[in-house]
Amino acid sequence: MEIKKNPEVDGDRIKSSFLMIALNYVAGLSLAAFTFQSVRMDDDLSDAKKRQVSQEFQAEEQEEVEPPPVEEPPAVVIEPPIVEEIIEEENIDEPPPPDVTPPDPPPIAEEEVIAVVEEIVEFPDVEAAFPGGPAAMMKWINENVDYPQTSIEMNEQGRVFLSFVVEKDGSISNVAIERGVSPDLDREAKRVVRKMPKWNAGEASGRKVRARCRLPINFQLN
Numbered sequence: 243m244e245i246k247k248n249p250e251v252d253g254d255r256i257k258s259s260f261l262m263i264a265l266n267y268v269a270g271l272s273l274a275a276f277t278f279q280s281v282r283m284d285d286d287l288s289d290a291k292k293r294q295v296s297q298e299f300q301a302e303e304q305e306e307v308e309p310p311p312v313e314e315p316p317a318v319v320i321e322p323p324i325v326e327e328i329i330e331e332e333n334i335d336e337p338p339p340p341d342v343t344p345p346d347p348p349p350i351a352e353e354e355v356i357a358v359v360e361e362i363v364e365f366p367d368v369e370a371a372f373p374g375g376p377a378a379m380m381k382w383i384n385e386n387v388d389y390p391q392t393s394i395e396m397n398e399q400g401r402v403f404l405s406f407v408v409e410k411d412g413s414i415s416n417v418a419i420e421r422g423v424s425p426d427l428d429r430e431a432k433r434v435v436r437k438m439p440k441w442n443a444g445e446a447s448g449r450k451v452r453a454r455c456r457l458p459i460n461f462q463l464n
Contacts, residue, residue: 363451366444370408370453390426402431410450412440431459
């Protein structure tokens with residue numbers, strides 16, 4: 243049986259087609275390799291130029307920046323010491339100072355003697371009394387009183403109430419007006435009481451004491 247070739251299936255044509263594809267592929271690879279190498283060379287040249295420009299710029303900056311000037315410390319001025327001028331005074335004989343007499347020492351103060359004042363008894367066991375009793379006292383007052391002339395002219399009269407203290411020795415002290423009439427009559431009543439003779443001192447618990455007494459003196463015009 244005879245095999246017939248299909249004209250559509252031709253081996254030579256297929257081989258030629260594969261050959262053309264291979265050539266085109268090799269040409270494409272060569273072109274791509276050449277293009278990549280040129281781009282890479284361009285990149286290398288660009289980087290080199292950039293580095294060169296950067297180095298030149300840094301060199302210019304280093305040239306432009308000058309170091310700051312060094313300040314010199316201020317000069318220290320040392321002034322010469324001040325020498326005080328010594329003035330020599332002439333030896334002048336001065337007279338000796340006068341003798342100063344020290345003042346007399348102050349007098350020594352005398353010690354104060356503090357007298358102990360005994361208590362005044364208002365109501366003693368034994369009342370102080372005028373010598374001879376009340377009648378003798380009234381007679382003595384009438385004989386020793388002087389009616390003031392001004393009170394007579396002013397028609398001043400009345401009863402003056404007095405208080406006084408009979409001391410242990412019978413003397414009269416602390417005469418006071420408890421209720422008066424006029425200045426002149428009050429003054430005369432105090433004078434008469436102070437002029438009285440010594441009384442008999444009052445007693446309390448068997449011993450003499452200072453006793454307070456009260457006495458009215460009546461001033462009356464006839």
